[in-house]
Amino acid sequence: MAAVGPVVAREDAFRKLFRFYRRREGADLTGVIDFSTPVVTSQLSDQVSDQDAYRAGLQPVKQWGAYGLKGYPGEVHLCRWSPSKINGAVSTQVSKGSRKQEPKTLLEKLRWVTLGYHYNWDSKKYSADHHTPFPGDLAFLSGQVASACGFQSFQAEAGILNYYHFDSSLGIHVDESELDHSQPLISFSFGQSSIFLLGGLKQDEAPTAMFIHSGDIMVMSGFSRLLYHAIPRVLPNPEGRALPSCLEQTFPTDLPDGSVVDPCSEEDWQACTKYLHTSRINMTIRQVLAVGQSFPAESTMDKGPDTTSSSSYHQNDSKIKQHKPHINS
Ligand code: OGA
Ligand code: MN
Numbered sequence: 001m002a003a004v005g006p007v008v009a010r011e012d013a014f015r016k017l018f019r020f021y022r023r024r025e026g027a028d029l030t031g032v033i034d035f036s037t038p039v040v041t042s043q044l045s046d047q048v049s050d051q052d053a054y055r056a057g058l059q060p061v062k063q064w065g066a067y068g069l070k071g072y073p074g075e076v077h078l079c080r081w082s083p084s085k086i087n088g089a090v091s092t093q094v095s096k097g098s099r100k101q102e103p104k105t106l107l108e109k110l111r112w113v114t115l116g117y118h119y120n121w122d123s124k125k126y127s128a129d130h131h132t133p134f135p136g137d138l139a140f141l142s143g144q145v146a147s148a149c150g151f152q153s154f155q156a157e158a159g160i161l162n163y164y165h166f167d168s169s170l171g172i173h174v175d176e177s178e179l180d181h182s183q184p185l186i187s188f189s190f191g192q193s194s195i196f197l198l199g200g201l202k203q204d205e206a207p208t209a210m211f212i213h214s215g216d217i218m219v220m221s222g223f224s225r226l227l228y229h230a231i232p233r234v235l236p237n238p239e240g241r242a243l244p245s246c247l248e249q250t251f252p253t254d255l256p257d258g259s260v261v262d263p264c265s266e267e268d269w270q271a272c273t274k275y276l277h278t279s280r281i282n283m284t285i286r287q288v289l290a291v292g293q294s295f296p297a298e299s300t301m302d303k304g305p306d307t308t309s310s311s312s313y314h315q316n317d318s319k320i321k322q323h324k325p326h327i328n329s
Contacts, residue, residue: 113159117158134158
């Protein structure tokens with residue numbers, strides 16, 4: 001029987017680990033899973049032809065490393081999918097996104113960009129009237145990745161790009177604003193590394209910690225699509241150089257016929273790689289609506305307080321202070 005006594009505010013297991021890994025000095029990282037030493041190999045589908053992979057700037061699927069985690073069906077971690085370099089800047093529609101404090105340049109201020117159906121951080125919704133065409137190259141790339149993971153009908157409709165520095169983090173949240181959860185989240189990461197915490201269906205379940213390195217793709221689908229997750233920490237890439245070696249090349253000029261990748265000037269490439277010396281970029285691509293679905297008409301009824309979730313991604317929290325979506329020390 002539970003002891004009767006004063007109710008003591010208890011820090012849940014997820015927050016505890018978040019705080020543990022958030023510590024910049026001295027946190028023991030030996031328990032963090034590194035997919036460069038494989039865990040459980042995942043099967044990929046053979047639906048993506050080498051030609052389509054090539055057009056998207058990808059290695060043939062059979063050369064990708066695909067790993068899963070015990071206890072997390074639907075979570076797939078992909079490595080070695082790119083032929084040694086990332087392919088080009090994605091054209092973006094910049095919505096707002098900056099911190100209130102005073103960094104010096106616009107680039108330093110940038111915290112996020114939204115694409116396609118632009119996510120509204122206040123209402124936590126997407127809507128039909130806040131939309132710009134989703135970039136075709138990124139849609140094609142995401143489609144090939146989804147297809148390799150068994151989601152042939154995935155449509156890239158929204159993207160949130162997060163820009164991190166060594167003092168940034170991303171609060172505990174679940175991505176549930178998309179109306180169709182049967183399609184995966186596809187998350188690409190470039191630049192410096194991070195620790196990713198993958199928890200459970202409830203916010204307080206203890207998460208599993210793993211590294212995400214430059215060039216990794218994480219797919220969250222099925223059971224894992226609605227799990228709580230967070231980035232407590234960004235840390236230097238493990239090679240110990242300013243840039244992970246996969247980014248140290250010049251941009252390819254020998255793009256194949258039918259490539260969806262646009263050429264990128266040497267100057268732009270230099271600017272991107274310089275930025276990534278001290279930054280991490282994550283693009284999480286989403287399908288928002290099921291085929292044939294449309295956004296519900298705005299209800300005038302107030303839903304009332306949201307008790308089901310999460311969204312510490314978007315809320316201020318007295319214990320873990322956040323700027324949305326990042327926490328900064
Ligand atoms: C997100 C997200 C994770 C990351 O944008 O919803 O969870 O690796 N990003 O930055
Ligand atoms: Mn997320």
